Amino acid sequence: MARRGRRRSRINASDLAGYGSVANGTVDVDRAARGLGVSKRDVRQAIRQAQAAQSNTFLRRISGLREADSAEGGSMRGMLQAVFGRGPRGGAVNARAAAQSLGVSQGTVRRWAAGTQQPSKGRLASIRAAARRVTTTKRGRRGATADFRSSTQGKQALRTGSKIWVSGEQGVGGYDQGYARDRRVANDISPEEIEALLRAYEDGGDEGLRKWMKEFFDDKYVAGWDFVTIDDFGIGTPE
Numbered sequence: 001m002a003r004r005g006r007r008r009s010r011i012n013a014s015d016l017a018g019y020g021s022v023a024n025g026t027v028d029v030d031r032a033a034r035g036l037g038v039s040k041r042d043v044r045q046a047i048r049q050a051q052a053a054q055s056n057t058f059l060r061r062i063s064g065l066r067e068a069d070s071a072e073g074g075s076m077r078g079m080l081q082a083v084f085g086r087g088p089r090g091g092a093v094n095a096r097a098a099a100q101s102l103g104v105s106q107g108t109v110r111r112w113a114a115g116t117q118q119p120s121k122g123r124l125a126s127i128r129a130a131a132r133r134v135t136t137t138k139r140g141r142r143g144a145t146a147d148f149r150s151s152t153q154g155k156q157a158l159r160t161g162s163k164i165w166v167s168g169e170q171g172v173g174g175y176d177q178g179y180a181r182d183r184r185v186a187n188d189i190s191p192e193e194i195e196a197l198l199r200a201y202e203d204g205g206d207e208g209l210r211k212w213m214k215e216f217f218d219d220k221y222v223a224g225w226d227f228v229t230i231d232d233f234g235i236g237t238p239e
Contacts, residue, residue, distance in 0.1 A: 011036055011043070013050035013229045014169070014182075021175045022050045023168070023210055023227040054230055055135050055206050061234045062201060063144035064151050067092060070135040076124075077113040079131040085147070102127070138202060145198040148235075157194055157235055164189040164197075166213060167232040174226025186238060187221045194235060 013022045015036055020027035027047055033040045052071035056078075059068050065086065069078025077092055084098040093113045095106040102109070102123060111117035119127065134140035148154040156162070163186050171180035189197075193216065200212035210230065217225040 011038055011046045013046070013053070013231070016043070016046060016050065017169045017175070017180070017228045021226070021228045022047065023054070023230045024174070025051075026175065050229070051206070057230070057232055058201065058206055058209055059135050059144055061232070062198070063147040064153070065144075065147070068134070070131045070140075073128050073131065076115065076119075076127070079127050080109065080113055082131045082134045083127065135205065141202045141205060145202055148198065153236055157189075158191050161188065161190045162194065162235050163187065163237065164194075164213075164216070164235050165233060165238040166217070166227065166230060167238075168230045169228040170226065170230075171228075172222055172224045172226075175228045176226075177224075180226075180228045184238060185217065185221060185225075187217065189216075189220075189235065197235075 016022050016027050016032055019032035019035060025047075027043070029040050029043045029047075032038075032043045036043070049072070052073075055071035056069055059070050059082065060066055065081050067075065067078045068082035069075040070082045073079065080093040080098055084094040084101070086092060087094045087096075093109060095109040095113075098109040099106045104123075108117065112119055118124070134143065149158065165184055165186035167184040169180050169182050170185065171177070171183075173179055197209065197212055197216075201209040204211065210227070213230075213233070214226055
């Protein structure tokens with residue numbers, strides 16, 4: 001059912017959930033604009049922002065890089081972390097790898113990551129493009145799944161199985177049946193199923209992972225389960 005309210009200057013994925021599935025890309029732009037009292041441009045922008053946030057969530061949860069920013073492009077430290085990973089001693093960014101690739105000093109990289117210095121427009125564009133490739137190319141996504149497979153948590157999950165959990169507006173029939181609500185669900189997942197999830201992400205990106213999770217929860221959790229929004233997900237104990 002459409003949600004009506006006073007005209008607002010900014011909308012988000014939760015606002016759009018009354019007009020279709022943000023996760024599945026089925027939001028009715030015309031109805032959302034009328035119901036929310038905003039322009040179609042505002043609705044489309046909110047959809048893009050929601051999709052970018054979801055893409056970053058998938059990347060962070062799979063790679064373990066908690067600040068990685070591939071899709072939104074709002075955090076210099078996050079973009080550098082997405083491209084170059086964390087430092088060998090736990091730093092937010094691998095400054096040595098970034099410096100070698102970008103042709104600057106490690107100190108400059110650290111200042112960029114800290115926000116005390118800004119890169120030139122040309123270097124910023126290059127960093128942003130490299131960050132996007134982390135999630136938009138198969139090679140980039142394989143880097144993220146490799147991080148998962150080599151992590152302590154990933155090795156354990158791939159050896160003994162784990163839990164998969166998803167937070168967001170979801171339910172039987174998703175948006176179409178009207179039973180979706182904001183909740184977190186979890187289910188056991190086997191090592192073989194985790195491998196299938198990782199392959200779905202490698203091969204199909206965000207859309208491939210969404211489809212895999214929909215089919216998994218439809219089969220393993222409740223028949224007909226679908227997502228309106230995916231705000232967070234993970235393998236392991238829910239946070």
